[in-house]
Amino acid sequence: MLIFTLRRFSLFFFTLLLLTMLSFSLSFLFPGEQLINLTGQISASPEQLAVLANEYQHHSGLLGQYISYLKHLFQGDMGYSMTSHLPISNEVLNRLPATVELASVALLVAMFVGIPVGFCAAIYHRKAADNLILTIAMIGYSIPVFWLGILAILVFSIQLGWLPSSGQISLLFEIKHITGLQLIDIILSDSPYKWQAFQDATRHLILPVIVVALAPATIFMRLARSAMLEVLDTHYIKAAKAKGLTFSQIIYRHAMRNAIIKVIRDIGLQFANLITIAMVTEVIFSWPGIGSWLIESIYQRDYTAIQGGLIVLSSFIFIVHIIIDLVYAALNPLAREPRHGT
Amino acid sequence: MARDKIYLEEEFPTPLVQLWHNFKQPPVVMIGFCCFLFLIALAVSANIITPYSSVENHLDHLLLPPAWSDDGDVSFLLGTDNLGRDMLSRLIQGTSLTFGLSIIVVIASLAVGVVIGSLSALTTGIKSSFLNHFFDVILSIPSLLLAIIIVAILGPGLENTLWAIIMVLIPQFVHVTRNAVKEEFAKDYVLASRLDGASSIRILRYSIFPNIIEKLISQATLAQSAAILDIAALGFLGLGAPIPMPEWGAMLANGIELFYIAPWTVYLPGLAILFSVIATNLVGEGMRHALKVRKEN
Numbered sequence: 001m002l003i004f005t006l007r008r009f010s011l012f013f014f015t016l017l018l019l020t021m022l023s024f025s026l027s028f029l030f031p032g033e034q035l036i037n038l039t040g041q042i043s044a045s046p047e048q049l050a051v052l053a054n055e056y057q058h059h060s061g062l063l064g065q066y067i068s069y070l071k072h073l074f075q076g077d078m079g080y081s082m083t084s085h086l087p088i089s090n091e092v093l094n095r096l097p098a099t100v101e102l103a104s105v106a107l108l109v110a111m112f113v114g115i116p117v118g119f120c121a122a123i124y125h126r127k128a129a130d131n132l133i134l135t136i137a138m139i140g141y142s143i144p145v146f147w148l149g150i151l152a153i154l155v156f157s158i159q160l161g162w163l164p165s166s167g168q169i170s171l172l173f174e175i176k177h178i179t180g181l182q183l184i185d186i187i188l189s190d191s192p193y194k195w196q197a198f199q200d201a202t203r204h205l206i207l208p209v210i211v212v213a214l215a216p217a218t219i220f221m222r223l224a225r226s227a228m229l230e231v232l233d234t235h236y237i238k239a240a241k242a243k244g245l246t247f248s249q250i251i252y253r254h255a256m257r258n259a260i261i262k263v264i265r266d267i268g269l270q271f272a273n274l275i276t277i278a279m280v281t282e283v284i285f286s287w288p289g290i291g292s293w294l295i296e297s298i299y300q301r302d303y304t305a306i307q308g309g310l311i312v313l314s315s316f317i318f319i320v321h322i323i324i325d326l327v328y329a330a331l332n333p334l335a336r337e338p339r340h341g342t
Numbered sequence: 343m344a345r346d347k348i349y350l351e352e353e354f355p356t357p358l359v360q361l362w363h364n365f366k367q368p369p370v371v372m373i374g375f376c377c378f379l380f381l382i383a384l385a386v387s388a389n390i391i392t393p394y395s396s397v398e399n400h401l402d403h404l405l406l407p408p409a410w411s412d413d414g415d416v417s418f419l420l421g422t423d424n425l426g427r428d429m430l431s432r433l434i435q436g437t438s439l440t441f442g443l444s445i446i447v448v449i450a451s452l453a454v455g456v457v458i459g460s461l462s463a464l465t466t467g468i469k470s471s472f473l474n475h476f477f478d479v480i481l482s483i484p485s486l487l488l489a490i491i492i493v494a495i496l497g498p499g500l501e502n503t504l505w506a507i508i509m510v511l512i513p514q515f516v517h518v519t520r521n522a523v524k525e526e527f528a529k530d531y532v533l534a535s536r537l538d539g540a541s542s543i544r545i546l547r548y549s550i551f552p553n554i555i556e557k558l559i560s561q562a563t564l565a566q567s568a569a570i571l572d573i574a575a576l577g578f579l580g581l582g583a584p585i586p587m588p589e590w591g592a593m594l595a596n597g598i599e600l601f602y603i604a605p606w607t608v609y610l611p612g613l614a615i616l617f618s619v620i621a622t623n624l625v626g627e628g629m630r631h632a633l634k635v636r637k638e639n
Contacts, residue, residue: 018479022479030494138620142616142623146591154605276487294487295490298581299580310487314479
């Protein structure tokens with residue numbers, strides 16, 4: 001397990017290195033002066049620019065520039081936003097938690113809905129239930145997410161008036177910013193209206209989570225269905241049947257555990273897709289996350305913000321990949337070392 | 343007089359013909375395939391069959407509901423939008439933008455991806471390892487974020503979003519091609535032609551490509567549904583097609599403010615996107631099913 005972890009971390013390191021190279025080269029590709037794109041100091045005087053050029057080793061070779069860029073990154077300095085003139089790292093820290101909250105709740109919902117439904121489909125293979133689930137799955141991942149979001153707002157917020165349509169929490173509640181994750185902050189806060197605030201935040205969370213989770217949930221359904229079908233076809237299931245176990249015993253004790261491992265392996269790949277969906281959803285629901293901030297910074301040509309957002313969002317995805325890989329390896333001995341048999 | 347077959351002839355259909363035989367079995371897939379062909383026909387003949395021009399304003403028919411509602415007018419079958427433009431004409435014209443362009447995008451990225459993918463399958467050592475990791479990094483960046491970055495470099499506009507989506511799709515094709523080529527290269531028939539003295543390029547051209555083309559087509563359908571959704575999403579965010587263009591995503595964004603008084607301006611483009619993505623996905627599904635059946639036999 002140790003070697004596996006180390007190998008994963010070295011890969012992670014390598015990936016981050018490539019990512020910083022990509023983001024560094026972006027500062028050359030974006031329109032405008034490279035140094036200004038990198039630092040975001042759009043209204044700097046010539047003297048300040050000279051200081052910055054010295055700081056970023058602008059006159060040495062490309063490698064030197066890249067290394068000094070890396071040094072700045074390690075100190076948490078990603079430059080200043082071209083529009084708000086605030087440090088990018090502050091802006092990101094303010095907004096990333098909202099995205100993390102939305103994405104992780106949606107991922108959990110998608111898993112806990114999608115995987116069991118997929119198992120059901122596999123158990124009723126080629127029956128009415130299976131066909132119904134496959135049809136729903138097909139529609140679910142074909143639906144354009146912005147359209148779904150608008151429809152959800154129209155039906156549940158405007159016509160039925162059940163759920164709020166935008167934002168993270170009602171402005172009436174004042175919650176101190178501790179971790180940035182709204183739900184955890186509310187629990188940690190000592191406001192007398194804690195419970196009401198919690199309810200309100202949950203109500204704000206429901207619609208965006210459903211919109212984000214729908215497409216990944218349908219993909220998990222299909223993954224779970226094919227994993228379960230594969231497992232039900234194996235010899236050890238036949239052996240269990242021959243042993244005289246009942247069908248539910250086979251499913252719960254043998255098939256489900258083995259099938260779920262196969263699904264977990266693919267969850268990481270779906271996460272980038274989920275973040276894409278979350279970015280659009282944030283725009284529609286005015287969710288104060290990093291996705292809506294990034295799209296906003298495109299409209300305003302805030303190139304420094306785009307570079308920072310790329311690094312932070314992609315590293316978040318890589319970290320989730322690693323966590324899922326480690327969970328997978330912990331659950332499945334075969335993934336750690338081949339000597340555990342085939 | 344009919345001539346019976348005198349000799350017992352064994353026929354070996356090419357992989358593509360085999361694929362077609364298996365593909366046309368399930369009726370659902372055929373329905374999807376017909377819808378797909380219908381959309382292609384619409385996209386090609388959009389300019390000829392639309393009743394009005396997509397930008398023509400009918401100022402005395404603003405926000406007309408579809409013909410089946412009481413206030414509708416049958417000469418505007420699907421109603422009009424806030425500037426009195428005929429929705430039906432705009433939707434049909436939009437087919438050639440959103441759906442038609444997605445096909446072009448996929449073909450372009452397929453071509454580039456296959457070339458890079460087969461080259462990377464042929465290389466070994468550090469070079470190939472670097473290429474693999476590089477594309478894996480690109481693959482794990484959210485596609486929309488990557489497209490947005492490329493749009494930021496090139497500037498907004500329909501043409502630039504197309505370039506962006508082409509570049510976003512290339513790594514997927516590289517990945518699939520590389521894996522498929524490597525898998526085929528390990529097989530015996532490749533060894534046989536290698537012993538005949540064929541060069542790697544020749545093996546690729548005559549032995550491997552005919553055998554992996556169906557995998558590429560199946561990946562292409564997946565990529566196409568993603569491309570439709572991405573073109574529409576960028577149009578919706580205002581980064582793609584400019585507002586007067588009848589691109590489905592931009593039409594949807596245009597209708598949002600009127601959603602409450604004229605819901606059809608939002609329902610219809612959304613349904614059009616949904617319809618075309620489902621048709622594409624059905625074709626892709628049928629393709630994968632056919633591949634699976636072929637593998638089992």
